Amino acid sequence: MMIRHLLTGTVLLCCSQAILAASTPFETCPSKAFLIQGAIPKTYAVNLVTGDYDIAQDDMGTKAGINAVGFNPNDGFMYGWNYADKKPGRIGNDFKIESLSDVANPTAQNFFVGDISILENAYYVYNSGVSSGLYRISLDQNNANYHKMVRVVDGKTLNLTIYDIAFHPSNGLAYSVDNKGDLYQINTTSGTATKLGATGVSGTFGAIYFDVNGHLYFSRNNDGKVFSVDINNAKYTAVLFAQGPSSSSNDGARCALADVVDNADSNIDFGDAPSSYGTSLQDNGARHGLKSPATLFLGTSVDGESDATPFPMSDDETGVSDDEDGIQFATNLTAGSSAVVMVKASTSGNLSAWIDTNQNGQFDADEQVMTDQPVTAGLKPLYIKIPAGATPGATWARFRLSSATGLEPTGGAPDGEVEDYKVDIRANSSNVTYYPSSTGWATVAFEDNWPFEGDYDMNDMVTYLRTAVYRTEGKITQVNISGQLAAVGAAYHNGFGIRLPGILRSQIDESKVQYTVNDRDWAPYNPLETGRNEAIFIPTYNVWNYVSAGENCTYYRTQSGCGSDVQMTFNLVIPFKEPIESNLAGLFDPFMFATPGAYHGSFFAQPPGRSYEIHLKNQAPTEAFNTALMNGAGADASDPSNNLYFLTKNGMPWAMEMGNRWQYPLEYHDLILGYQKFPNYVATQGSQDANWFDDTKSTPAHLFKD
Incomplete structure (x- = not known):
């Protein structure tokens, strides 16, 4: 034969x-x-x-x-x-x-x-x-x-x-x-x-x-x-x-000429944490085999893939096929205390869990907080102990359910599911306030033609933001800012900044500020702007340094057919030298500015650079702003003497904040085409159509889709 x-x-x-x-x-x-x-x-x-x-x-x-x-x-x-x-x-x-x-x-x-x-x-x-x-x-x-x-x-x-x-x-x-x-x-x-x-x-x-x-x-x-x-x-x-x-x-x-994974096999569940935690197959990431249909999993469902998509590209960030729903944190995670987690399992299995309590980007052997804990079908509370020496702040937890025992934070298991969660550890006797929530995102969007309205598509820069304010005995000890650069629909080159209102630069413990971009430490770059009295942080002086439009596209994530994964995420951990009394909350003061040395339109004889800023409506600019620019040119109706800033003569803003992960307009599609209730919201000073930015109030044909 x-x-x-x-x-x-x-x-x-x-x-x-x-x-x-x-x-x-x-x-x-x-x-x-x-x-x-x-x-x-x-x-x-x-x-x-x-x-x-x-x-x-x-x-x-x-x-x-x-x-x-x-x-x-x-x-x-x-x-x-x-x-x-x-x-x-x-x-x-x-x-x-x-x-x-x-x-x-x-x-x-x-x-x-x-x-x-x-x-x-x-x-x-x-x-x-x-x-x-x-x-x-x-x-x-x-x-x-x-x-x-x-x-x-x-x-x-x-x-x-x-x-x-x-x-x-x-x-x-x-x-x-x-x-x-x-x-x-x-x-x-x-x-x-x-x-x-x-x-x-x-x-x-x-x-x-x-x-x-x-x-x-x-x-x-x-x-x-x-x-x-x-x-x-x-x-x-x-x-x-x-x-x-x-x-x-x-x-x-086995055939030694074959790869160990069949790329067509999507019946594997991987985690979502950043790569350093062991997520992708190349890093021996945590993974579970899925029978068809799957019978043992956390939450209400589990989906499969042929390999992991680690944070920040994971499904819990994009909202696509997010199956991390089996663990609920019923209490805060506080150093030195026990916490309650609600676990929902489809059937009986063994649950193990790890929390990166020292925030070194991996799950160490002594960071296992649950070992082969028997669970049964349904929702039940379990208790985990947070070590007294746990570092306060944002970190990651991993939960693994399987019929097998002795699982490690990485490696394969024949059945079950792995779920990874971003969590926050509080300092002992402290509390934390999130905006908009511990897992949600708010959106800030800019039109960069101030003092002119331009095409008013409000997508020249779109950033998703989340903040956390830590307090001990009522005083703020630390703030965290997480962000994702969602869109750049601007031909001009712009930077992005965040000011902490009412906070001085001298109050920041600069040596302990942590800044990461795409989960990588960005040292030696110091995001705390030098030469200022105010506490101003600059994630980037030019957003185009971190994103690319893609083939046959002019702008980043604003044109039909020009979608991609979010290419820039960042995280700022900002501790204070001493606890401070402040009502600091919300998104603080995000703003856009012109990249130093870059052309920003014929209105300016010379590139305005850092002295040109755009803030949310009626938010005063920083000390770096050139106040001479507020001279009534174009459509601008700013009147600093009456605390009116960055609004048109019709009351329209050049920058907006929405409390959700907002669907912004396509390139050259006026904001009002996508959200027809917005003008009435402005005209009534917010007393009507307060939810104008909800997806249910939108006209999808004018909005960008991933």
């Missing part, structure tokens, strides 16, 4: 047609691993990403054991040792074994260690002891030793206490982990072994695999845990990769 060569795509003739006529090879190089377990063997198809598995075959055509299994991409068959006749056999896509009856076994022994050398197209088996050893069986019909067992080295000389081997996909060497957890590299040509280092785990590792990227996976028999090391990068300390099936008899095979 003819079988396809998976490495080259050529066709080979099998010379044992009479002996091996029934088997059909695998048509592709599968990403799943295959475990063969039991005295009467069964084959399990295992997704190494999660440890989720299904029985692929419960009748392999023999009542005796099968071991030393490997996958051969050269012909699309697996090969294993058939205990029934003490000979090697091959296994096709029906998972039935057929003995290679023409192979003479000079040892009269059975073997439980083996794999396929892809480069040699040869099957290797190994037993310890002087009467046995490492044997090569060529599978290449053009080789003089085709289907002959040739001993490379005796088992006493090689002297390894191992239970399986796996060949690297490209370097021709085999690897194994002994019962002490030591990693060995085996040269099957010379019959020598080199100890590379300790993996940090021990046990009987009866199934060992490679993927195409040079990651070695080894499964421990007694508990089914799958560990991984990165051979190519010499990272030999094992990480727990997934939870798989356990067995006293365990052997595995």
Whole structure:
């Protein structure tokens, strides 16, 4: 019969047609691993990403054991040792074994260690002891030793206490982990072994695999845990990769030319926290296999993906398929106190949780606040202890529900769900006030043509903002500001600033200010503006430095067909030297200004730069503003003597604040076309149509859609 060569795509003739006529090879190089377990063997198809598995075959055509299994991409068959006749056999896509009856076994022994050398197209088996050893069986019909067992080295000389081997996909060497957890590299040509280092785990590792990227996976028999090391990068300390099936008899095979993940497989649930917490597969992120339909999950539903989309691009930020709904924080998270969380589970399982209490961007071993807590279907309260030394401020929590136990904050689980949450830890005896809420966003939008109205599409800069004010005994100790740059529909170059009204720069503990952009520390840039008496923070002097419009687009996220993920997020942590008395609340004072040195229209003889600002209606500018610009030009009706600022003669603003994640107008679409109730809201000074900005009050055809 003819079988396809998976490495080259050529066709080979099998010379044992009479002996091996029934088997059909695998048509592709599968990403799943295959475990063969039991005295009467069964084959399990295992997704190494999660440890989720299904029985692929419960009748392999023999009542005796099968071991030393490997996958051969050269012909699309697996090969294993058939205990029934003490000979090697091959296994096709029906998972039935057929003995290679023409192979003479000079040892009269059975073997439980083996794999396929892809480069040699040869099957290797190994037993310890002087009467046995490492044997090569060529599978290449053009080789003089085709289907002959040739001993490379005796088992006493090689002297390894191992239970399986796996060949690297490209370097021709085999690897194994002994019962002490030591990693060995085996040269099957010379019959020598080199100890590379300790993996940090021990046990009987009866199934060992490679993927195409040079990651070695080894499964421990007694508990089914799958560990991984990165051979190519010499990272030999094992990480727990997934939870798989356990067995006293365990052997595995997979196609080493396949990636460990099938990109078409979206039946995996990943977390949403920033990448540093272990979220994506490349970081061994927390993940759970999803059966169809899923039965074990948190909240009301769970959705799947082929890989994670970490914050700030995660679904809980975009609002698309947000399934983080299983955990409710019923009380504040306060350092040194217990907190109550309401947990909703679909059915019985084990819940574990971690909180990054030191805010170092990862879940450390001592930050586990819940371990294998049994939960049942429905809503129930659980208690977690927040350490006294927990750092106050914004951080992340991870909750993992599964039937498995012993989960870590990263790695795979065969079922269940992972949910990540942004949380705030309070200082002891403190409280925090959020605006608009601890998870919601408010919007501030600008038209940058002041003192002229321009196209009045109110999308020259759109920013989503959230603030938190921390108080102890009624005095403010710290404020946090989080933001997302949602849109830039301006040809001019502009910066974005936030002033803390009534607060002096000298009151800020500047050395402890934290500023991150896209979850990365932005040091040495100091967002606290120098040379000012007021406390003014500048996230950026030019928003175009952080975003791009995209192909065939002029502006960022304001034109139809020019959507993208939000490209800039930022977070400011602003502590005070001493607690202060202030009524500071809301969005504080966000404003837009002209980028220094950049052209800003023919109205200005010279670029106005930092002295040009646009604030919310009737909000006075900062000390950096050039008050000479308020001279009644254009449509401006500002009158500082009467505390009137940045409004037109019709009372319309150049900047607006909305208490939701607002849908702003498309480019060149007047605000009033999208929100027809807005003029009446302005005319009545807010006494009517106060909810003019709700989606239900809008005309969607004039609004930007992600």
